[in-house]
């Protein structure tokens with residue numbers, strides 16, 4: 001899979017060079033290209049933003065540098081996404097769907113956003129990571145890339161993806177590791193016994209409780225009955 005990220009701030013992307021994502025890149029499972037939109041702006045000033053037509057606060061990112069940047073990287077099967085608080089909410093199921101694409105381009109806005117004409121010209125899909133406003137699309141692009149890359153086959157252990165929050169309608173159960181007693185607090189006895197059926201039942205009950213408490217909207221109505 002190839003992920004191209006278009007940004008005015010390429011130095012913000014250091015987190016994609018660490019840990020599991022770095023290993024996925026090193027193993028050739030994903031190619032990540034960070035592209036500086038300013039490289040496609042015109043000299044002498046390399047201007048990438050201007051005042052909004054119609055007035056209003058802030059600056060708007062101009063069409064031309066973005067257009068030229070996309071023209072230089074687009075492929076026949078690429079899909080282009082604009083990071084935008086106005087977009088549809090990104091989710092685990094969207095991450096799964098996107099992880100099956102060959103080539104995606106993520107456009108990071110800044111300031112007041114991007115001139116609508118370039119969004120329309122490339123039929124971009126707008127994606128939001130939540131109902132709040134960030135200063136730019138760089139963090140959303142990293143969040144979305146991370147969520148997608150870990151779903152590429154064998155980037156992480158396949159079992160980890162099956163049993164995690166949002167893979168079903170339940171959030172995950174509590175996790176524990178060594179030591180079995182820490183400052184007087186013991187790990188639930190059942191997890192030490194090796195009875196896999198009992199452990200599975202215990203974890204399922206815990207997952208239901210946690211989901212009821214934190215995200216009842218995820219639960220099927222029959223699991224909510226005694227809350």
Ligand SMILES: C[S@@+](CC[C@H](N)C(=O)[O-])C[C@H]1O[C@@H](n2cnc3c(N)ncnc32)[C@H](O)[C@@H]1O
Pocket residue numbers: 082083084085086107108109110111112113114127128129130131132133134135136137138140
């Ligand atoms: C300050 S925001 C612009 C907000 C815009 N004026 C509005 O009211 O919808 C600048 C850029 O940050 C990015 N951004 C901010 N919040 C975001 C979010 N929740 N999800 C995705 N991108 C976001 C977008 O790329 C946006 O163009």
